[in-house]
Amino acid sequence: MLDPYLGGGSGPAAGGAGGGGPARGGVGGAGWSTDPIDLSGLKTINADLSLTARTARWDRIQVGDSALAVTLAGGVLKADLSRMALYGGSGSGSVEIDAAGAVPAVKAGFRLSGLDAHPFLTDAADFKWLEGVAAADLDLTTAGASQAQMIGALDGTARLDFADGAIRGINIPKMVRGLSIETLLGWHSVEVEKTDFSSLGASFRIRNGIAETTDLALAGPLVRMSGRGTTDMPARTLDWRVEPEVVPTLEGQAPAPRKKGETRDLAGLGVPIVIRGSWANPAIYPDIEGILDNPEAAYRKLEAIGGDLVKILKAKPDEALATAAGKAIEQATGGRTQIDVQKVLEGEVNDQDVLKAVEEGFGLPQGLLGSFGLGKKKD
Structure with missing residues (x-):
């Protein structure tokens, strides 16, 4: 109903199942759209509405059964969503779109839970690395005349949590245990590989489209992991450093990752890993300097586990x-x-x-x- 007044995002929706092709002005392989967002329709009417909708769409993000109250006056639209269904989950939130000025401004806050993470992240940001059940708390502001400008002006906070899922493309326990010449040359993502987890969470502070976290935490059947890093949304790049602790067998969880200043016996073989580059295909490699801060302990642990790297150095x-x-x-x-x-x-x-x-x-x-x-x- 509001599409004629909201302008951009007119491409075909990918839908709640994550299918379909890229939408016009959406997040295709080339990056964020620089097409102008036309919100001039918001200045043409005033309205005060209570609505229910079976479906709604913004760009490629598909929303199901929803109830919202909308006010529109002087080019400013305010929408309170008391309920909405999306990607197998539900949520609530509010959006304010101010088209009265020369540059459109947006303020949004959402509380989401039970989402199917993979199709949601694929449609929202063309990010295909994660699967699982997602929950999110988002409080964001931005302004800009195009999608690219709005992404570059994003400010706010976010909290993301995932349960019973996996990181696609990498098998961290396998990589760490299978130390070989690849440990020196870098690992490559493989589509069929996964790192399963029972929980994964992080909070983010976002400034100018760059999201920074210092509290990434993952727990799974074979690995625990802490980490920190930045996600540059305008450039669609990652710069992360994570510290996994790998369990030798399925018999028990790894101890909590070592904190700075704690004993460096490398229990569980914690090999710091750097994830850097395009979020579609980042480089993944071990932080060798992190290993060598206690080379004797690292070498003994490698010998005990029988990593291929030690065999290479000995034979x-x-x-x-x-x-x-x-x-x-x-x-x-x-x-x-x-x-x-x-x-x-x-x-x-x-x-x-x-x-x-x-x-x-x-x-x-x-x-x-x-x-x-x-x-x-x-x-």
Whole structure:
């Protein structure tokens, strides 16, 4: 009913099941829309309405059975949603859209629970990493003449909680236990992999579209994890550092993640992980410096678990490993660097320049590979 007055977001809705293609002016692969949002219709009428709706839509977000009270006067629309159904859950909230000025401004507050997280996040932000049952508390303000400007001007707070779900694309316990040459070269997301959790939550402070958290907490059958980081919504990028504690078996949960200043015995093998880059396909790699703040304890723990990395450092690597590492280096450097990985790993060459280039290329601490005995000519 209000679509003629609200302007943008006229593309086809993806619906509560998360299907359908990108909407015009929506959140397609190219980023946020810069098309002007036309809210001039709000200045043409005054109204005071109580409404019920079976469906409602804004851009790709689909809302089900809802009850709302709407007032519209002088180009300012205020809507109080006493109930709304969306993505298998429910919620309530309020929205104020001020189109009276030169630049539209929006104020919104929502309390949501029981949402199917994956389709909701896919439709709302083209974010496809999470699944589970979601709850959210949102208090946000913004202003702008386009979707991109509004995302860049977002301010406020948010609290997100997920239950009985998974992080898609990565299996953190498997990655940490399967330490290998990939630990130095970085991990890759794999669509079929998952990290299951029973709970995942974080609170965010949002300024100019950049959401920052310091209290990420995850608990699952094989891993517990704490973390902090920023999500740059205008750029659609992540910069996170998380500390998982992996359980050796299914027999019990891991202890709580180590806090700064606590004993560094690396119980449960807590390997800090960096998640950085585009939120559609970020780079995921271990924080090597975090491991090396107590190298003796880390090495003993790696030996006890029998990680492949220790085997590599103790024994001559086979040709398959060198081939895999060579491919990873070629991919990372765009084929511009030719390195005989087999000889470097075996220590048959003394090419510190090569090792330095590899360290710089992968963001590793200077001298790390040499400290493991790599690149030293044999006697």
